[in-house]
Each structure stands twice: as structure tokens, then as C-alpha cells.
Amino acid sequence: MTYDVIIIGAGPGGYNAAIRAGQLGLKAAIVEKRENKKLGGTCLNVGCIPSKALLHASELYEAASARLPALGIRAEKVSLDLKQMLKQKDEAVEALTKGVEFLMKKNKVDTFFGSGEIVEAGKVRVAGADGKTTDLTAKHIIIATGSEVAPLRGVEIDEERIVSSTGALSLSAAPKHLVVVGGGVIGLELGSVWRRLGAKVTVVEFLDRILPTMDGEVSKQFLRILKKQGMAFRLSSKVAGVEKLKTKLKVAVEPAEGGEAETIDADVVLVAIGRRPHTAGLGLDRVGVKTDERGFILTDHFRTSVEGIWAIGDCIHGPMLAHKAEDDGVACIELIAGKAGHVNYDAVPNVVYTWPEVASVGKTEEELKEAGVAYKVGRFAFSANSRAKTNHETDGFVKILADAETDRVLGCHIVGVDAGELIAEAVSVIEFGGASEDIARTCHAHPTRSEAVRQAAMGVEGWTMQA
Amino acid sequence: MATEIRVPALGESVTEATIARWLKKEGENVAADEPLVELETDKVSVEVPAPSTGVLSKISAKEGDTVEVDAVLGMIGEAAAKAARKEKSAGKDEKAPAGEGRSKAGAKKQAVAGRTVEVRVPQSGESVTEAEVGEWLKKEGDRVEADEPIVSLETDKASMEVPAPAAGIIRKIAAKEGETVEVGALLAEIEAGGDGAAAKEEPALRAAAERAAPAPSAGKPLSPAPRRIIGEYALDPAAVEGTGKDGRITKADALAAAKAKDGAKARAPEPAPAPARETGPREERVKMSRLRQTIARRLKEAQQTAAMLTTFNDVDMSAVMALRGEYKELFEKKHGVKLGFMSFFVKACVHALKEIPEVNAEIDGTDIIYKNHYDIGVAVGTDRGLVVPVVRDADAKSLAAIEAEIADFGRRARDGSLKLEEMQGGTFTISNGGVYGSLLSTPILNAPQSGILGMHRIEERPVARDGQVVVRPMMYLALSYDHRIVDGKGAVTFLVRVKENLEDPQRLLLDL
Ligand SMILES: Cc1cc2nc3c(=O)[nH]c(=O)nc-3n(C[C@H](O)[C@H](O)[C@H](O)COP(=O)(O)OP(=O)(O)OC[C@H]3O[C@@H](n4cnc5c(N)ncnc54)[C@H](O)[C@@H]3O)c2cc1C
Numbered sequence: 001m002t003y004d005v006i007i008i009g010a011g012p013g014g015y016n017a018a019i020r021a022g023q024l025g026l027k028a029a030i031v032e033k034r035e036n037k038k039l040g041g042t043c044l045n046v047g048c049i050p051s052k053a054l055l056h057a058s059e060l061y062e063a064a065s066a067r068l069p070a071l072g073i074r075a076e077k078v079s080l081d082l083k084q085m086l087k088q089k090d091e092a093v094e095a096l097t098k099g100v101e102f103l104m105k106k107n108k109v110d111t112f113f114g115s116g117e118i119v120e121a122g123k124v125r126v127a128g129a130d131g132k133t134t135d136l137t138a139k140h141i142i143i144a145t146g147s148e149v150a151p152l153r154g155v156e157i158d159e160e161r162i163v164s165s166t167g168a169l170s171l172s173a174a175p176k177h178l179v180v181v182g183g184g185v186i187g188l189e190l191g192s193v194w195r196r197l198g199a200k201v202t203v204v205e206f207l208d209r210i211l212p213t214m215d216g217e218v219s220k221q222f223l224r225i226l227k228k229q230g231m232a233f234r235l236s237s238k239v240a241g242v243e244k245l246k247t248k249l250k251v252a253v254e255p256a257e258g259g260e261a262e263t264i265d266a267d268v269v270l271v272a273i274g275r276r277p278h279t280a281g282l283g284l285d286r287v288g289v290k291t292d293e294r295g296f297i298l299t300d301h302f303r304t305s306v307e308g309i310w311a312i313g314d315c316i317h318g319p320m321l322a323h324k325a326e327d328d329g330v331a332c333i334e335l336i337a338g339k340a341g342h343v344n345y346d347a348v349p350n351v352v353y354t355w356p357e358v359a360s361v362g363k364t365e366e367e368l369k370e371a372g373v374a375y376k377v378g379r380f381a382f383s384a385n386s387r388a389k390t391n392h393e394t395d396g397f398v399k400i401l402a403d404a405e406t407d408r409v410l411g412c413h414i415v416g417v418d419a420g421e422l423i424a425e426a427v428s429v430i431e432f433g434g435a436s437e438d439i440a441r442t443c444h445a446h447p448t449r450s451e452a453v454r455q456a457a458m459g460v461e462g463w464t465m466q467a
Numbered sequence: 468m469a470t471e472i473r474v475p476a477l478g479e480s481v482t483e484a485t486i487a488r489w490l491k492k493e494g495e496n497v498a499a500d501e502p503l504v505e506l507e508t509d510k511v512s513v514e515v516p517a518p519s520t521g522v523l524s525k526i527s528a529k530e531g532d533t534v535e536v537d538a539v540l541g542m543i544g545e546a547a548a549k550a551a552r553k554e555k556s557a558g559k560d561e562k563a564p565a566g567e568g569r570s571k572a573g574a575k576k577q578a579v580a581g582r583t584v585e586v587r588v589p590q591s592g593e594s595v596t597e598a599e600v601g602e603w604l605k606k607e608g609d610r611v612e613a614d615e616p617i618v619s620l621e622t623d624k625a626s627m628e629v630p631a632p633a634a635g636i637i638r639k640i641a642a643k644e645g646e647t648v649e650v651g652a653l654l655a656e657i658e659a660g661g662d663g664a665a666a667k668e669e670p671a672l673r674a675a676a677e678r679a680a681p682a683p684s685a686g687k688p689l690s691p692a693p694r695r696i697i698g699e700y701a702l703d704p705a706a707v708e709g710t711g712k713d714g715r716i717t718k719a720d721a722l723a724a725a726k727a728k729d730g731a732k733a734r735a736p737e738p739a740p741a742p743a744r745e746t747g748p749r750e751e752r753v754k755m756s757r758l759r760q761t762i763a764r765r766l767k768e769a770q771q772t773a774a775m776l777t778t779f780n781d782v783d784m785s786a787v788m789a790l791r792g793e794y795k796e797l798f799e800k801k802h803g804v805k806l807g808f809m810s811f812f813v814k815a816c817v818h819a820l821k822e823i824p825e826v827n828a829e830i831d832g833t834d835i836i837y838k839n840h841y842d843i844g845v846a847v848g849t850d851r852g853l854v855v856p857v858v859r860d861a862d863a864k865s866l867a868a869i870e871a872e873i874a875d876f877g878r879r880a881r882d883g884s885l886k887l888e889e890m891q892g893g894t895f896t897i898s899n900g901g902v903y904g905s906l907l908s909t910p911i912l913n914a915p916q917s918g919i920l921g922m923h924r925i926e927e928r929p930v931a932r933d934g935q936v937v938v939r940p941m942m943y944l945a946l947s948y949d950h951r952i953v954d955g956k957g958a959v960t961f962l963v964r965v966k967e968n969l970e971d972p973q974r975l976l977l978d979l
Contacts, residue, residue, distance in 0.1 A: 406719030407692065433711035434690055435718035441691030 001110075003029045003138040005336060006124045008116040008282070010034075011041020012322040013313025014144035015100050017329030022107025024337045029136055030109055031116035031126050039100040039111070040093075042146050042314070043322040046166040049096055051189055053089035054169065055353050058196040061085075062355075070392055080197060086170060112136070118143075118283045121308045140308055140336050143289075143297060144329065145282060147275040147314035152181060154241045155271060161249060162242060162269045165190060174198040175267035179251050181239045183210035185352050187272035188226065192354045194268075195231055202232040202264060204239050206256050206273075211352065215364035215413040217399060222358055222415050225395050242269050277315040292317075301341075302332040310336070324348050347431040351420035356396050359423035362411035362430050365401060374404035378436060378459025380452045382416045384467045387447040393417040398456035400426070400436055407435035407461065418449055425453055436460035469582050470519045471632070472540040476590040477508050477887065482728070483535045484508040485757050491523045497543065504540055509761040511854070511887050521545050535701075584633045586655040588620065588648050597649045600642045604628070609637050611657065616705055618654055628705055635659040693721035700725040758852050769914040774950040777909040777921075780962045782969045784925050784940040787811050790972055802867035808922075809845065809873050810866040812897055814975050815968035816920055817841045817862045820895055823961045825953045826918035826946075827894050835952055844893030844913060845873055847880040848903075854880050855913060857893040897922065907943045917952055920965065921945035 005021050007014045010032035021028035030039075038045055064078040104111050114128035124141060126134045149164040151157065159167035168190045174197040180187040183205030195201040203210070209219045210226075210233070227233065236256045243250040249269055254261040277295045284291060290298045290305040297304055297311040304311050312332050313325030327343045334341030352358040368375045381397040382388035396416030402409050412426030429439055439457035444450045451466075458464045474484060484506040491503050502514040503523065517523075524544030528534050588598055601619035611617055616628035617637065639656040642648050689697065689704060693716045697704050707724040709716040746752045755763070769775070791806050798806040820827040820841055828837045841862040844855040856876040858869055879885045896913040899922040910921040921944065928941040944965060948958045968974050 403719075406717070406722060408717065408719055431712065432690070432715060433717040433719075435692040437692035437695070437718060438690045441695065 001029070001134075001136050003027045003110075003136060005029075005140040005142060005333070006031065006116075006136050006138040007142045007144055008118075008124065009041060009144035009146055009313070009315075010039040010100070010111070011144060011146045011313060011325060012043045013146065013325030013329045014041065014142070015039055015103065015329075016326040017142055017144060017312065017333050018109040019103055019107050020330045020333040021336075022109050024333065024339075026333065026337060028107075028109045029112060029138070030104060031112045031114065031124065031136075033113070033115040035129060037113045038093075038097040039104065040097045041144075043325075044093060044096050044100065046169060048322050050089050050093050050169045051165070051186075051193075052353055053092045054085065054193045055189060055355075057085045057088065058193045059355050062196040067392065080174075082173065082197065085197075089169070115281060117281060118287050118289075118309065120287060121306055140310060142302075142329075142332060143279070143282065143304070143309065143311040143315060144313050144325070145278045145315050146325070147320055148278040149271065150274045150276045152239065152271045152273055155181075155239065155269070157271055161244065161267070162271065164271055168194070168268075168270045168272075171268065176200065177202070177264075177266045178268050178270060179204060179239075179249075179264060179266040180270045180272060182272040182274065183207070183212075183233070183235070184272060184274065185211070185350075187270065189353055190270060190272065191231060192226075192229075195229070199268075200232070201230075202234060202266075204234045204237050204251075204253055206236070206238050208236045210235070211358065213364075214350070214358065214360055215399065215411070216366055218358060218360065218364075218413045218415055221396065222352075222354075225356065225415070226354070239269075275314065275320055279315055301335060302328060303335075318345055319348055319350060321348065321350065344431060347427055349420075349423045349427050351423065353420060356393065356415060356417045357419035358415050359419035360411070360413045361423055361427045362409070363401060364411060364413065365399075368401060368410060373410070375401050375410060376404050376407075376436075376460045377401055378456045378461075378464065380456035380459060380464060380467060382449065382452055384455075385447075385449055385452040387449050388416065388452070390447065391417070398422070398452045400439070400453075400456045400460055402436040402460045407437055409434055409436055409439070409457075412453075414453070416449065416452070422450055422453055425450065469524060469545070470521065470543045471584070472503060472515060472518060472543060473632075474506065474534050474536050474538050474540060475513070475515060477506075477513065477536055481508050481536070481887070483533050484513075486528050486530050486532045486534065486540070487512060487756075488530060489526060490514075493523055493526050493541075495523050497521065497523050506534075507757045508887075509757055511885060511890065512758065512851070512883055513887075514883075515540065517543060519543055582659050583638065584635065584657045584659050585653055586617065586629060586632060586657060588650050588652045588654060589627075589629060590650050597647055600644050600646045600648060600654070602644060603640060605637050607637050607640050611635065611637060614703075620648075629654060630703075630705075631657055633657055633659040689716060690718075692718040696721035696725050700728055702728060756851060762852050765914065766911050769912045772914060773912050773917075775912055775947055776950045776955075776958070777945050777947045778955070778958045778962055779907070779946075780944045780959075780966050782942050782944055782966045783930070784808075784942055784969065786970055786972055788925075788940055798867070802871070804867060804871045804874055806866070807870055807873070809897070809899070810869040811969060811972060811975075812899075812920070812922060812965075813843050813845070813858060813861050813869050814866065815965045816843060816895060816897060818968050818975060818978075819961045819964035820918075821862075822964055823953070823957045825957055826948060826961050828917055828952060829915040830917075830949070830952055831915075838894045840894065842892055842894045844890075844896035844916075845876065846896060846898040847877050849880045849883075851883075854885060854890060855893065855896060856880065856885055856889045857891070859892075895919070901925065901942065907945065909945055910947045912947055912949060917949040918958075918961070919947050921947065 004026040005028050007017050007028060007030045010030050014030055018028050018030045032039055034045065043049060061080060064075045068075050112126045112134060114126040117125045118141060119125050122137055122139065124136045126136065155162060157164050165186050174194055176199065178191065178194050178199045178201045180191040180201060180203045183203050187203060188210065191201045191203055210223050211219045223233065234253055237253050238256050240252040240254050240261050249266045251264045251266050251269060252261045253264055277297065279295060279297065288306050289309055292298055297316050299311050299316050302310045302312055310332050312328035314320045318324055331341030331343045346362055349359060349361040378400045379397055383394040388394050399413045400409060401411040409426060409429050412423060414422055436457040439454055444454045455464050455466050477484060487505040487507045489504050491497055497503060497517040499520045500516045503517050504515050506513050506515060521543040523541060525542040528538065528540045534540065598620040601621045603618050605611055605617045611631040611634060613634045614630045617631050619628050635657040637655055638658045641653045641655055702724050704716065707716050707720055710720050711717040787808060795806055824837050827841065828835050840860060842857050842859045843861045844857045846853055846855045858872050861869060893913065893916065895916055896919040898910045898919060900908045901922045901924040905923050907923060908921050910919045912919050923943045925940045925942045927938050929936050930939050930941065944962055946958055946962045
């Protein structure tokens with residue numbers, strides 16, 4: 001069969017590319033190898049969506065006992081029905097993947113289940129689970145095969161006791177002690193889930209800080225908040241190995257720069273040290289698509305080294321985020337259709353869905369320092385925000401970084417309840433080349449947390465009014 | 468039909484002027500182009516001519532007031548005779564008085580509604596005399612707001628939009644797209660009317676309103692920070708180039724435009740001046756004219772920025788004087804202008820500038836701009852202060868042409884009719900203190916130029932020639948230069964070359 005474009009991988013990168021292709025009148029096919037024949041990729045099946053489902057439910061569970069009493073609500077016999085919690089998560093996933101199927105139909109995209117392999121430029125062979133193969137041809141091929149869990153040397157994932165994020169989304173009971181290897185987004189999110197559901201959680205991080213790509217001030221405050229919530233941390237440490245005993249796991253933890261190992265007992269170990277591009281079996285070598293030493297496909301505005309083959313999402317450079325993959329997909333199709341597709345990587349937000357949330361967009365203070373950019377900072381703590389105070393949710397702050405001369409907003413970093421929603425304002429302003437003063441002079445509803453963003457923006461030019 | 472008298476465009480970087488003197492009183496009859504009022508700007512004083520014949524019906528800016536470019540100075544109403552003639556044609560195009568009745572601002576403003584306001588090709592900078600009509604943004608019959616762009620013009624330098632001078636309805640479009648029009652030519656007529664026109668009558672009010680909320684320019688919505696800056700600096704949003712998404716104006720763009728418009732305003736407000744000291748019984752306090760204030764500021768700025776240094780030499784004027792003595796009459800007969808010394812000095816300097824180009828250069832940030840043209844400023848004293856008209860492309864002009872130009876400059880400097888653009892853009896300056904009898908002086912640079920030649924009095928002095936003391940007409944020469952880009956060697960060589968060229972004018976002829 002012949003198409004204008006074949007997309008390999010039906011994650012947020014792939015399926016959004018397919019939708020856009022349909023909208024622009026391109027005849028598109030999408031190939032997905034997931035055995036359960038579900039679309040939506042990592043994000044919908046074992047990523048963003050199920051993790052958010054558990055984060056939301058576990059957060060309410062914790063709030064019932066930890067925070068409702070302060071508001072005058074006595075919820076005395078709150079108990080956990082983990083089965084139901086996992087079920088409602090699966091239902092959410094099911095509903096959303098069905099939604100993607102509908103969108104493929106609506107946009108006249110043909111879906112092929114099976115593993116896709118690029119035989120040559122313009123030709124994709126799909127190997128179905130039943131062993132049958134189908135050859136598809138097209139002018140353009142988009143690789144949207146995403147990423148997979150990066151393994152930890154010497155620690156084999158069995159998805160029962162030693163789990164990746166995927167296993168951690170379906171534990172049948174809350175472990176007594178969960179050791180999380182890696183203090184990044186995924187580790188802290190899933191660590192938070194199981195801590196709320198009753199586990200003791202210890203996070204082992206190689207670096208001396210958590211959320212290493214985020215603004216330093218954010219990392220520091222967020223660490224303090226998580227510690228206050230009862231999460232334990234072993235920073236500047238590494239897991240050298242895990243010994244599996246019948247009743248427990250013995251986790252060997254040693255200082256990052258080497259030295260005496262120490263053993264920690266755990267029931268479950270979550271390996272969350274990152275993700276790597278998922279390109280095995282695609283036939284990249286054969287057709288000559290170049291990758292870097294870590295396996296990321298090298299692209300120039302999504303064009304790979306082979307004419308007619310494009311790549312987007314987690315398997316290329318840039319933040320490994322669903323919305324980034326989505327934007328890549330749209331821009332890539334627009335370029336294929338002869339339009340001016342473009343993604344501004346300086347305006348891609350990044351959210352940690354813990355309680356409170358952490359959100360950031362643009363440059364961190366460390367990055368600006370390193371680049372030698374003269375900047376100004378405005379900060380505002382939620383403890384001075386009326387809505388946050390009223391709701392007893394005063395942890396965190398907003399920090400805005402702007403160019404010292406032009407006042408253009410260069411970065412925004414928020415720790416606080418709803419940070420993930422609040423960041424949208426800063427994203428828009430950055431996308432439009434706006435200044436801190438643009439935020440400061442825009443009316444914000446009272447009482448809302450968004451006022452903290454405005455006050456922080458005022459702080460950039462020294463006229464914060466409510467602190 | 469009443470016509471507004473407005474402050475004309477005064478040239479680059481001049482944004483305001485002071486009313487020096489009204490030459491006519493309210494109620495007096497005036498003829499079109501008759502001078503009405505004298506304005507003093509930083510650079511020059513200008514007379515504003517009457518835009519039309521009629522009666523000076525209103526003076527809205529008093530002597531001593533500072534007014535911005537385009538502010539209303541007064542109004543010219545119809546002369547009685549003309550009004551009568553108009554009445555005859557009333558049936559044809561006179562507006563119903565009902566239009567006036569609706570004008571909301573009372574009797575004084577009523578005169579305004581329904582009047583016809585002409586839109587003319589504005590002066591758009593030195594040396595631009597004509598433009599091509601680009602695109603009409605409005606049609607006949609369209610309603611426009613004051614300051615809303617109605618037509619774009621293309622000149623060989625830039626394209627610009629012409630804003631409506633008043634709110635109202637476009638009654639007539641007088642120049643088609645693609646047509647070439649001269650500065651001052653009629654583009655359109657607007658029948659003024661509505662609130663916008665009334666507001667236009669009060670320049671102060673209008674300015675305040677603009678400050679509070681600049682109208683979002685057509686198609687370019689403003690975000691809050693640029694809106695504030697554009698309001699505070701009264702910028703035209705249509706003229707600010709937007710670098711944001713889809714050409715939006717960012718704060719950085721607005722700041723840059725504000726800086727460009729008025730560097731001084733963009734800076735922090737200056738500390739309040741110390742209270743004026745008491746004047747004694749035998750003292751007199753007189754306000755410095757704007758020209759004098761500008762001269763003062765410029766000179767001080769030049770001293771502060773340049774690393775200024777002066778080198779001296781002397782020149783034996785015998786040869787030039789002999790030449791002049793010999794050909795004076797013939798020259799005047801042929802060229803109709805006296806052969807003076809100045810043209811020799813101009814030529815001698817141009818010659819030396821070609822050899823030492825850094826004296827004909829300027830510093831721009833961390834760059835040097837060398838100018839491959841020789842536009843020589845010649846300082847002329849007037850009773851109001853020193854002005855420096857520029858002899859352009861002096862290298863390509865004959866001695867006679869230079870003499871004629873300088874003579875004309877001198878005349879016009881004294882009667883105040885020099886045009887602003889005639890005093891802009893010089894690359895080097897000559898100042899002749901000799902006419903006042905100066906023996907020796909250290910002239911101050913005319914920034915951003917890097918060199919200025921000081922001429923002095925010619926005096927018979929004993930000098931040694933071939934071992935003999937002889938008496939020769941001698942003049943001291945001084946070259947003040949910016950040591951940042953001109954080295955001592957260059958400066959001295961320059962002056963030596965000027966001296967040689969004057970002592971042996973044949974060198975000029977032979978281009979040595
Ligand atoms: C636990 C977890 C939580 C996350 N939470 C968030 C979050 O909150 N927000 C966020 O923005 N991001 C989150 N992410 C990251 C997000 O899931 C990814 O950035 C996103 O899914 C990348 O999209 P993609 O389309 O590039 O690839 P993927 O979503 O990985 O999709 C690639 C698809 O390609 C298929 N495929 C691979 N090879 C082939 C082949 N040869 N033939 C056919 N099909 C193939 C795969 O089966 C997969 O379905 C999370 C990730 C995890 C693991």
C-alpha cells in the first residue's frame with residue numbers, strides 16, 4: 001500500500017503527527033507494535049496518564065488523613081482500596097487510548113499493528129504478532145518510536161520486585177520499603193505515590209541534588225518539602241547492586257565517588273535512572289540513519305541523514321516529554337506539507353506532578369550564569385499569597401528570570417500547588433517574547449495562586465506589592 | 468474653513484521648539500506663506516509660514532512656550548472675502564449645520580466640526596523632496612481616527628505611513644497609488660468631525676490622552692509593557708518594528724524605539740536644578756536661547772567624550788596673498804564672487820584629509836567610520852551664536868563655487884534663513900577666529916568629527932628665510948583632534964600638509 005507518510009510508533013509524537021497529516025490532507029499510516037494493540041505510546045499506556053491517575057488518587061488519600069482535619073473535616077476511617085485505585089487508573093488509560101483510535105479514524109489514518117522496520121527509504125515492513133508481514137510504501141517515513149527504560153548495570157528488572165516505572169504503576173500491594181534509584185521526575189512521582197499509600201521510600205541519587213536539570217533553588221526547596229513529607233534521600237550515592245533474597249532485597253549503596261558500600265533492605269527497588277531512545281529493530285544502520293553515541297537519532301529540523309526519513313519525539317534530542325513529542329509531530333508534518341513548522345524548545349514547560357507540583361519553563365539561573373547572560377530575578381513565596389494561605393497550601397514559590405536589559409522573560413520556575421497549571425502563563429509570555437512587565441501589568445484574578453506569578457514578575461523590576 | 472498652524476518637522480532628532488516670537492496678532496489678516504511665528508530649536512530658528520490665506524483666528528501657543536513637533540500653534544480662519552465666495556457655492560458642497568450642532572464641546576469647538584482638513588505629503592528628512600504613493604489604507608468615505616495611518620508613501624530612503632491629522636471622514640483622495648508627489652502636495656481631504664476632532668483642538672489634552680493609552684495600531688495589538696513605554700514616550704506604534712511572534716512589538720523593541728527617539732528621556736530623570744541664585748542690583752538675568760543652550764551642551768559633550776588635543780603650526784601666507792592680489796579682479800569678473808582665503812583653506816584641508824583619513828573619520832562604539840566624502844563645515848558667527856553650515860563634496864568643487872557657497876552661507880546665517888539640513892553631516896570643520904583678530908586658539912571639536920582647523924589673524928612678522936630676517940604675512944594654525952583615533956604623527960602631518968599647500972598653492976593644482 002502507498003501513502004504520503006508512514007509513521008512508526010503511536011505515542012504522542014506519532015499519533016499527533018498522524019492527526020495533523022490527516023488535517024492537511026496527507027494520506028497517512030501509523031504503525032504500532034504494542035502487543036495489546038493499544039495506541040498512545042508510553043505516555044498513555046505506561047507513562048504520563050497512569051502515573052497521573054495514581055498521583056491524583058493517592059494524593060486525595062493522603063489529604064483525607066493529613067490535611068482534611070485542619071479544614072474541619074473528620075474522615076476517620078479512611079482506608080485504601082488499592083485494587084480499585086489501580087482499576088480506575090486502567091480505565092483512564094483504556095478510555096484515552098480508545099480516544100486515540102477514534103482520532104485516527106476521524107482523520108482517515110490507517111493503523112497497522114506490528115513491529116515496523118525500514119527496509120529502505122520509502123518502504124516499511126510491518127511484522128504482525130502472527131508472523132505475517134505487510135509492506136507499506138510512502139514518500140516520507142517518520143520515526144516516532146520513543147524511548148524505553150534505561151537499565152542499571154548489574155540490576156536486572158523483573159517488574160515484580162525490581163521494577164521500572166511500568167512495574168511501579170501496578171504493584172499489587174504497597175511495599176514496606178521502596179528504594180528508588182534516581183531522583184528525577186519519574187522516581188520522585190512514583191516514590192510519592194507509594195509513600196502516600198504507606199511505603200517507606202528512600203531515594204538514592206548519584207548527584208548531590210534531586211531534579212538535576214531544574215533550577216537549583218527549586219531543587220533545594222523541593223528536597224526540603226519532600227523530606228518534610230517523610231521521604232528519605234541518599235544523595236551523592238549510587239546503587240552498586242541488588243541482591244535478591246527470598247523475603248527481601250539487599251541494596252548495596254555506595255558513595256558516588258566510590259568507597260565503602262552500605263546495604264539497605266528493601267521490598268521493592270524502582271529503577272528510574274532515565275530513559276533511552278528506542279530504535280532497536282528499526283533497521284537504521286541498514287538505511288544509513290545516523291545516531292549519536294547514546295542512540296538518539298540525529299536530525300536537522302526533524303530530517304534525518306536519509307532523505308525522506310524524519311524523526312520526532314523521545315528518540316531525538318530535546319526534552320523527553322509528551323508535549324514536546326506532540327509539537328515535534330505537528331511541526332514535522334507541516335514541514336513535509338511544505339509549511340513552516342517550528343518548535344521553540346525554549347518554551348517547553350516541564351512539570352513534576354507531586355504535591356506540591358514543580359513546574360519550569362525556559363532557562364534556569366544556573367544556565368544563565370553559565371551563558372554569561374545578565375539577568376534579573378523576581379521571587380514570590382506562596383506563604384504571602386492569599387489563596388494559598390487560605391487553603392493551607394503555602395509551600396513553594398514562584399521565581400521569574402528576565403533579561404537585565406530588555407526585561408524579556410527567560411525562565412520561570414514554580415514550586416507549589418497547581419504549579420503545572422500556573423506555568424502556562426509564563427510559557428505564553430516566553431513564546432511571545434514578552435517581558436516580566438507584561439505579566440506584571442496583566443490583571444490576575446483575586447484570590448488565586450496566579451497572583452503569585454504576577455507578584456514575582458513585579459519583583460523582577462523591584463515593585464512586588466504584596467510582600 | 469479653518470486651517471491649523473502646526474509645528475513643522477524640524478529635522479532629525481529635533482522634537483521640540485520654543486516659541487520665540489509671534490509676527491502676527493490674533494485677528495490679523497495673513498497671506499499664505501507669510502511668516503507667522505518664529506520658533507527656536509536646539510539647532511536653528513525657523514519661521515512658520517501661514518498654511519493658507521485668511522485671518523489668524525487663534526493663537527494657542529504663547530511666546531516662550533515649548534511645543535512639540537506637530538503641536539497646534541494656532542488657527543487660520545477664513546478671510547471675509549473668501550467666506551463670501553464660499554457661501555455662493557453653498558448649495559454644492561456645504562455641510563449641513565446640523566453636523567456642527569452635534570459637536571459636543573460647545574461654541575469654541577463648533578467651528579471645528581465639519582471643517583476640511585488637508586492631508587499633505589510630510590517632510591520626511593533631509594534631501595527627500597518627493598515620494599511615491601504606495602498604498603491607500605483608506606477609501607473615500609471611510610471614517611478615520613486622528614493619527615490613524617491612511618496612506619503609505621515610498622521615498623528612496625524609506626517608506627512611511629501618513630497619519631490622519633484629525634478624525635473624520637475622507638472626502639477626497641487627491642493622489643493615486645503609484646503617483647509621484649512632492650513634499651507638501653495634497654494627498655487627501657478629511658472632513659473633520661466627531662469627538663476625535665474636538666480632542667485634536669487641545670494639544671495638551673491630546674498629549675495626555677496619548678500618554679494614558681496609545682491607540683493600538685491597526686493590526687498590531689500591544690502587550691502591556693510595550694503599551695506603557697509607547698504611551699510614556701509618545702511613540703507611534705506603527706513606526707516601532709516588532710521582533711516578537713508574528714511581528715509583535717516586545718518590550719525590548721519599544722525600549723529601543725524610545726531610546727532612539729529621545730535618549731535623554733529614556734534615562735533617569737535628571738536631579739532638579741539647584742534653585743536660581745538671587746541676582747544683585749547690578750546684574751541682569753536673561754534666559755539662554757535654545758541655540759545657546761545647545762551650543763553649550765554640545766561643546767561640553769565634545770570635551771567629555773573626545774580625547775581632545777591641539778597641535779600648532781604657522782603658515783606663511785605670502786604665496787596665497789600674491790596669487791589673490793594678482794587675480795582678484797579677473798576672478799570676480801569671471802565668477803561674480805570675491806576670491807577670499809577660505810576656499811584655499813578648504814582645498815588645503817581636503818587635500819590633507821585625503822592623506823590622513825582618520826581626521827575625516829568618527830568613532831561609533833568600538834568601530835571607526837571613515838568617510839570617503841569631504842563635507843567641510845565652516846563656522847560662521849552670528850549675533851545669536853555660532854552656526855556651522857557645511858560645504859558638501861568640497862573636493863569636487865571649484866574655488867569659485869566654494870567661495871560663492873560660503874558667502875551665501877554667511878549672508879543667510881546672519882538673517883537666520885539657513886536650513887537645518889545645511890548644518891548637518893559635516894565631516895571636518897574650519898573655524899576662523901582670525902576675523903575677530905585672534906592670535907592663537909584651541910578650537911573645540913564639532914562632535915562626532917575628529918578634527919577642527921583653527922585659522923587666526925594674518926600678521927606681518929619677522930621670520931628667518933635663507934639666513935635673512937624678512938617680514939612675512941604669517942598666520943598661526945591650530946588643529947584640535949580626537950587623540951582616540953588620530954595619532955600625534957597624523958595630526959602633525961595633517962597640519963604640515965595644510966601649511967605646505969598654502970605656502971605653495973601650486974601643490975593643490977598638481978595634486979601633490
Ligand atoms: C512513568 C512515566 C511518566 C511520564 N510522565 C510524563 C508526564 O507527566 N508528562 C510528559 O510530558 N511526559 C511524561 N513522560 C514521558 C512521555 O511518556 C514521553 O516523553 C512520550 O511518551 C514520548 O512520546 P513519543 O511519541 O516520542 O514516544 P512513545 O510515547 O514512547 O511512543 C513510541 C511508541 O512507538 C512504539 N514503537 C517503538 N518501536 C516501534 C517499532 N519498531 N514499530 C512499531 N512501533 C514501535 C512503542 O511501542 C511506543 O508505543 C513519562 C514517562 C514515563 C515512563
